[in-house]
Amino acid sequence: AITSQRTYRMARSMEYALDELRRCSGTQFDPFLAEAFIEIYGNCKRAGV
Structure with missing residues (x-):
């Protein structure tokens, strides 16, 4: 909701x-x-997903 x-x-x-x-x-x-989400988001961003 924050990014919408x-x-x-x-x-x-x-x-x-x-x-x-x-x-x-x-x-x-x-x-x-929260930490798991932040880590997964960072991994996806670095992978270009």
Whole structure:
């Protein structure tokens, strides 16, 4: 939802979304799953997927 445009705000960048995921890891998001997602996203980005 962070990277999607809404009627009340513009879409945010993927880097912003990743920063938000890191910032809220352990409070709003499970830290294990947050780190796994960030790692997998980075691997996909490097592979050009």
